[in-house]
Amino acid sequence: MNVKWVLLAVILVIFSYVVLECSALPLPVGIKSGRSSSAYLTQDEYWFSQRLDHYSPTDHRQFNQRYYEFLDYFQAHDGPIFLKVCGEYSCDGIANDYMAVLAKKFGAAIVSLEHRYYGKSSPFKESTTHNLQYLSSKQALFDLASFRNYYQELTNKKQNLSNYDNSWFVFGVSYPGALSAWFRLKFPHLTCGSLASSAVVLAVYNFTDFDRQIGESAGPGCKKALQEVTRLAEQGLSTNANAVKSLFGAEKLKNDGDFLYLLADAAVTAFQYGYPDVLCSPLVEASSSGKDLMVAYADYVKNYSSDGGVESYGQQFLKNTTVDADSNGVSNSRSWWYQVCTEFAYFQVAPSNDSVRSSKVDTKYHLDLCENVFGKGIYPEVDITNLYYGGTSIAGSKIIFMNGSQDPWRHASKQKSSDNMPSYIITCHNCGHGTDLRGCPQSPSRIEGDASDCASPDVVHKARQQMVEHIDLWLSQCQDEDHGGIFVV
Structure with missing residues (x-):
């Protein structure tokens, strides 16, 4: 394959710092616009009305935040809901990566919320420094918590249920991987566990x-x-x-x-x-x-x-x-x-x-x-960031950390394993950022996270099997302890 086109495909899909910016003009909550691509499970847009400042008791301003849902494999009554965290880029859909395999295996729904101030989820038409004051990981975590509860209520209404909680599990790669770990740390009652792939939990x-x-x-x-x-x-x-x-x-x-x-x-x-x-x-x-x-x-x-x-x-x-x-x-x-x-x-x-x-x-x-x-x-x-989250001494539980051996970002991730926070290094010549979910090379994403292009596909398969075992165990514990409700710690 022509090297030029490989590289262009890599950057167009992955390189998050300078991706094409989408319009920030909001749509009414609930409206969707249909788009499709083989690289995505879905690109149908939905909208959620989000609070601008979660820390202010008097500021009631809101903005429209974009999200996606994929329900093809969802076993509505007792299936889990996988929350796929978006990060510092325009979130244009739910990628067709290894999460599709996981959703099918567990009968799960996948939902994904665009990060505030990125893509179409900008609260303002100008990103002045003054307007950016509400952009932080802390605000983003509250966004995820608010959305999680909103979507659970929406699911209950569709099923004619009340006071019911599906088992939730959170996934993320890179900065979203850190958000995934921090969400489990700060809101353990809202999720059964999290996968923190290439998660940059240490501010350096x-x-x-x-x-x-x-x-x-x-x-x-x-x-x-x-x-x-x-x-x-x-x-x-x-x-x-x-x-x-x-x-x-x-x-x-x-x-x-x-x-x-x-x-x-x-x-x-x-x-x-x-x-x-x-x-x-x-x-x-x-x-x-x-x-x-x-x-x-x-x-x-x-x-x-x-x-x-x-x-x-x-x-x-x-x-x-x-x-x-x-x-x-x-x-x-x-x-x-x-x-x-x-x-x-x-x-x-x-x-x-x-x-x-x-x-x-x-x-x-x-x-x-x-x-x-x-x-x-x-x-x-x-120092404040690491004090608030714990850095690599994060004290959460039921968090899986995955890192590629060639990824320079792994040095800002947790690499020391423990029973409640198992950590794995996927070792191969081209195992980089998010190999566990994306496969190799990292972009363009292979359908269903195909690992055949990895230098050592067996290593990737083994890491994924370990991931599946932990997800299976923690979801089971969730269901056993609260009969399908929220995991109690």
Whole structure:
């Protein structure tokens, strides 16, 4: 298959920072618009009226929040309800991944709520810093809790039942994986358990382990080539910045730090999403044959570019506050950076030695970005976030943590297993972000999460079997202790 089209498909579906922004104009609650795609179980939209500020007793403003439901396998009276958490992207439907297999096995419904301030679920028409004040993981968790209770009541009405609770189980990948774990932590009475896939539960100020994992996943030859690209790029910026940026089609990135961040992030996606050879093979070949390494990497970066293009890495791009369907991902990118700059940091900075990315992509670069894009006084309260949720010492129960061995984000996830919080590392050459649900490569999603493209499909199958065993056990305990009602802790 043509490498260019593989990479374009990867970014169009997965790369959440700069996906195409959808219109924020709300529809009346309950109205749906039908769309279909083989990549989705459903794209039929429904709407839920959500409270803007869950922490204010006097602010009663609401906004319309988009959600989806898939009921083909649902055993209405006693079947569980799987809540699939959406995150920092436009949630355009329920993906046809391994959750379809799980829903069929357990006779479950799948429902999925779009995260506030992303996609079509924006409370405001302008994402000014003032308007973004209601964007946080804490507000999002209350959104999920409110929606969970709303949907349970809706299900009861359809079945002519009262005071009945199906068994709920929560699923999420990446930031939604963290939300899944935190939902179980903060609202244990509303769910029987959760799957936290590639869950970034640890807010990290200086995330040097991220870069170290890139080097480890790349292997000696590819790592050396990437380090040489970084050296050549820094050298080019000091002599003729426009020429080196033009090679990558990145002339609009006036800030050199933004350009160097682009170069680093382009490499990250290959390991994060399970297609390392697409990046490394041409680089190692160019390095060994004496070809121009910068040209080889520029070809990769150009093919990798998302809808927003390399321009989306520019801070001027992120300062655009318009919430519009034609904004090329501005709203989603800006919303996520706001959460990064206020709650999580996850600052992907170079370690002190043997780094892959430029040392100029440092803490100051990130803090300057936060201030430039959102204004003075905006900084990530990492300690407060970890104090509130527990970081990797999270003290919830019945939470499954899954991580891919090649995923740099796993260093912000929980990797130490316990009886109540079993943790698994899926080890294979191309096991990355969300391998347990998405398969390999991570995107485009294979129908029903086909694992045949994984370098070690048996490892993925084993991890999934362990997942199923825990879900089965915890759902059974839910039903036994409350006869199909809410799990009591």
